[in-house]
Amino acid sequence: MRRSAMTKVERESRSQLKPYISWKEFIRATPTLRKQTCGKPNCKCQKGEKHTCLVLTRSHHGRPEQLYVPKESEEMVKEWVKNYHAVKELVEQISSSYWERLRKKG
């Protein structure tokens, strides 16, 4: 599609997608904060103050998979997940512009 033939929304969505496609990290997964006890007898987690750990889950080729995220990477990985949602949203906007195009012709 020539840029001049694109709708404003499509042009803007494609521009916003560029950094994600070129260099921004993204990951399709659901992050869940899991609470657990470590087993040490005198640890605070035995008194109810449980340890937390970020777990990612995804369905890959129809199978569920999960992955523990190292503590020091938690914030970074949450950002990757946010980026994935942004990519999905932008792709959806572009897709909708073609949907509308076909609908108007019909």
Ligand SMILES: [Zn+2]
């Ligand atoms: Zn503990």
